[in-house]
Amino acid sequence: MKKLLALVLTLAMVTAMFAVGASAEAGTMKIGMSGPLTGGAAVYGTAVARAAQIAVDEVNALGGLQFELNCQDDEHDAEKAVSAYNTLKDWGMQMMCGTVTTKPCLAVGPEANEDRIFMVTPSASASDVAYTGDNVFQICFIDPAQGKISAEVIAEKSLGSKIGIIYDSSDVYSTGILDSFTEEAETLGLEIVCTEAFTSDTKADLTTQVTKCKESGADLVFLPIYYTEASQILTTASKIGYAPLFFGVDGMDGILDVENFDTSLAEGLHMLTPFAADAKDERTAAFVAKYKELYNEVPNQFAADAYDVIWAMYQAATAAGLTGAESNEDICAAMIEQFTSMTYDGITGMGMTWDEDGFVSKAGNVVKIQDGAYVSVE
Amino acid sequence: MKKTLLNKDKGKDFLTYAVVIVAFVIMQFLSSQGKLSSAVTGYLVPVCCYIVLAISLNLLVGVCGELSLGHAGFMGIGAFSGVVLATLLKNTVDNATLRLILAMVFGGTLAGLIGFLIGIPVLRLRGDYLAIVTLAFGEIMKNIIGNMYVGTDESGFRFAIATAKPKLVGKGKWILSGAMGVTGIKKLSTFAVGFGLILFTLFVVLNLINSKEGRAIKAVRDNRIAAESVGINVTTFRMKAFVVSAFLAGMAGALYGLNYSSLDAAKFNFNTSINILVFVVLGGMGNILGSVISATVLYILPEAMRGLADYRMIIYAVVLILVMLFTWSPKVKEYTSVVADRMKHLFKKEKEAAAK
Numbered sequence A: 001m002k003k004l005l006a007l008v009l010t011l012a013m014v015t016a017m018f019a020v021g022a023s024a025e026a027g028t029m030k031i032g033m034s035g036p037l038t039g040g041a042a043v044y045g046t047a048v049a050r051a052a053q054i055a056v057d058e059v060n061a062l063g064g065l066q067f068e069l070n071c072q073d074d075e076h077d078a079e080k081a082v083s084a085y086n087t088l089k090d091w092g093m094q095m096m097c098g099t100v101t102t103k104p105c106l107a108v109g110p111e112a113n114e115d116r117i118f119m120v121t122p123s124a125s126a127s128d129v130a131y132t133g134d135n136v137f138q139i140c141f142i143d144p145a146q147g148k149i150s151a152e153v154i155a156e157k158s159l160g161s162k163i164g165i166i167y168d169s170s171d172v173y174s175t176g177i178l179d180s181f182t183e184e185a186e187t188l189g190l191e192i193v194c195t196e197a198f199t200s201d202t203k204a205d206l207t208t209q210v211t212k213c214k215e216s217g218a219d220l221v222f223l224p225i226y227y228t229e230a231s232q233i234l235t236t237a238s239k240i241g242y243a244p245l246f247f248g249v250d251g252m253d254g255i256l257d258v259e260n261f262d263t264s265l266a267e268g269l270h271m272l273t274p275f276a277a278d279a280k281d282e283r284t285a286a287f288v289a290k291y292k293e294l295y296n297e298v299p300n301q302f303a304a305d306a307y308d309v310i311w312a313m314y315q316a317a318t319a320a321g322l323t324g325a326e327s328n329e330d331i332c333a334a335m336i337e338q339f340t341s342m343t344y345d346g347i348t349g350m351g352m353t354w355d356e357d358g359f360v361s362k363a364g365n366v367v368k369i370q371d372g373a374y375v376s377v378e
Numbered sequence B: 001m002k003k004t005l006l007n008k009d010k011g012k013d014f015l016t017y018a019v020v021i022v023a024f025v026i027m028q029f030l031s032s033q034g035k036l037s038s039a040v041t042g043y044l045v046p047v048c049c050y051i052v053l054a055i056s057l058n059l060l061v062g063v064c065g066e067l068s069l070g071h072a073g074f075m076g077i078g079a080f081s082g083v084v085l086a087t088l089l090k091n092t093v094d095n096a097t098l099r100l101i102l103a104m105v106f107g108g109t110l111a112g113l114i115g116f117l118i119g120i121p122v123l124r125l126r127g128d129y130l131a132i133v134t135l136a137f138g139e140i141m142k143n144i145i146g147n148m149y150v151g152t153d154e155s156g157f158r159f160a161i162a163t164a165k166p167k168l169v170g171k172g173k174w175i176l177s178g179a180m181g182v183t184g185i186k187k188l189s190t191f192a193v194g195f196g197l198i199l200f201t202l203f204v205v206l207n208l209i210n211s212k213e214g215r216a217i218k219a220v221r222d223n224r225i226a227a228e229s230v231g232i233n234v235t236t237f238r239m240k241a242f243v244v245s246a247f248l249a250g251m252a253g254a255l256y257g258l259n260y261s262s263l264d265a266a267k268f269n270f271n272t273s274i275n276i277l278v279f280v281v282l283g284g285m286g287n288i289l290g291s292v293i294s295a296t297v298l299y300i301l302p303e304a305m306r307g308l309a310d311y312r313m314i315i316y317a318v319v320l321i322l323v324m325l326f327t328w329s330p331k332v333k334e335y336t337s338v339v340a341d342r343m344k345h346l347f348k349k350e351k352e353a354a355a356k
Helices: A002-021 A042-061 A078-091 A102-115 A127-131 A143-156 A172-188 A207-215 A227-239 A282-295 A301-319 A328-341 B002-032 B038-063 B071-088 B096-122 B128-146 B191-210 B212-222 B224-229 B234-257 B270-283 B288-328 B330-355
Strands: A028-035 A066-073 A095-098 A118-121 A136-138 A162-168 A191-198 A220-223 A245-248 A270-272 A344-346 A349-354 A366-370 A373-376 B148-153 B156-161 B173-177
Touching: A028 A042, A028 A078, A028 A102, A028 A301, A042 A066, A042 A095, A042 A282, A042 A301, A066 A078, A066 A301, A066 B288, A078 A102, A078 B038, A078 B288, A095 A102, A095 A301, A102 A118, A102 A127, A102 A136, A102 A172, A118 A301, A118 A328, A127 A136, A143 A172, A143 A220, A143 A270, A162 A172, A162 A207, A172 A191, A191 A207, A207 A227, A220 A227, A227 A245, A282 A301, A301 A328, A301 A344, B002 B191, B002 B288, B038 B071, B038 B191, B038 B212, B038 B234, B038 B270, B038 B288, B071 B096, B071 B128, B071 B173, B071 B234, B071 B270, B096 B128, B096 B191, B096 B234, B128 B148, B128 B270, B191 B212, B191 B234, B191 B288, B212 B224, B212 B234, B224 B234, B270 B288, B288 B330
Parallel strands: A028 A066, A028 A095, A095 A118, A118 A136, A162 A191, A162 A220, A220 A245, A245 A270
Antiparallel strands: A270 A366, A344 A349, A366 A373, B148 B156, B148 B173
16 A cells, blocks of 8 residues: 555656746747547547657757647547646646647637637647637648548549448537538539438447448448448448448548458548658658657558647747747737748648638548558549 | 434534535635636636536435436536527627526526426336436437537527438528537636535535435435335435436536537536546435535546646546545544544533533
């Protein structure tokens, strides 16, 4: 008992030392990050925290403006996210890289707007996020844009004539993409033969949904969902001998790394993603190599988005000549001005620009899986 | 004998009120001096909500002896109905506090009404069955709200379920939109109203426990057959406790919902129900002051341990286990009772000395 207590106390002391050791000085900007570091969505939060740290280290190595990063856990919960945000505020956060997921972001956005803390989210993709304030920017595609682009690509390349959809009705991300996809499909004259829903409580078995798509004769199945469920769908489809063209969005990124999943089933899968880990350009390759070296896994799209957030912030902050000694209001105003006027080249897209609402505009990239790797669809 | 028992109860009730009021005064004082960090200021309202939820669940679990695993369902009903009402009244009621109170009353009433309807079949069940049905109720509520669309447009109030979502006419707007929940809520909740709600809850629950109804409810808990044999209508008394509990949970839910800018149905899941139950169990079954303290401590604990980073959740779990072991250990109980006795003796001696 005493040993345990001693251990706990030592642990508390050590962390307290680290926490106290940091203080703001001229030339240093404090960046707060909040995302799910524990719980079901921890994959995304951890990826963002790690990649943001890599980017911060690179920025600091340049020797100019220094960044200091503090990552807090929000458990993918709006209530905890507000607590995490308040903790970061007490720490002296000047800009925020977050939050990682949409629901917390909708709660934190208005708080940051009130406090005038500049905020860029790597991956909260609902369109409502950017509307929460003029200081809230997104680096990822918004959900409606993904649905729209997907429908356009499918129509343009005539990938399928009868479309089936399987989506998660309890998830904002999934329903957001679905709504804009169906709307755009209607205008483009695509035929949707079945729309099947599951919820986070019923996702353990998706056989019914896949079977219904098969029965309705869909030759393309659109999957606006995350890769874990998608891997189940692919497995089920192969079991019942159903082989349509599967088309996913950016949540599909990561499917090749699912444990116990036969990746040969993913052959021919199309997906819309702004980031491909095996892209040949120098920056992506360097980032992927660094991430692999440190954490022994391939970075996903969330990591890439976070990397871009930090570098975009750096570009804007140096262009505005910020030193970190300014007030939050001044930093916020300067950053808004920079973000709405600058062009940023990142690893999740070249020539990114932002409009006044905070929406990003960048090119969408459709890839397909061939021989266990992403290949661009021409 | 009877008199001393009553006095003891009254003393404890008085202590409960005193603790809550003193805590409020201290927090208000610190806040007016600007001594509170933003993190602590942020905890005030949710802590009030969880205290009310814990007390109302304690009425059901501790006093009534019925295990309910769907308390978050009532909280959710209150939260969403309260938020929708507050949004609708935005232009008609100017006073923010009045709007908040109206929303809380509406949320509570709706939760109480649904509690009554659910109670009709459910309260005829006993033991494990009640736990299972309330668990299912909570999940059903979460899924219904997660698929519900409520909004206004030129043709008035609109309501729909996801699959049959109509297009809004003219300048319409969905207030509650399915899985997205409600976004852009104008925050109304204040610590003062939260404190008022705690006092109201204490008043209702403590009076209920000490009334004739409360004694009947406890009699049903302790020995159902004996209670029935003296003519107590078991279902009626259980229903009273159930509806009061749901009503208070609904009010707390509305206060909670109006404290954040966005609200989604997934929050009111099984985990939240269990969380509230943990507050009740660790605070002590039937012990109202215990619920108040454990809800506060257990809410702040994981936040206070943010410095421990990745070990936070593990240590939180360890703390829960330790508290459980300590409060239930016969040795600790013996020790505390010995200490209490000594204190009493000391007090008595002083009193006698003073009398002399």
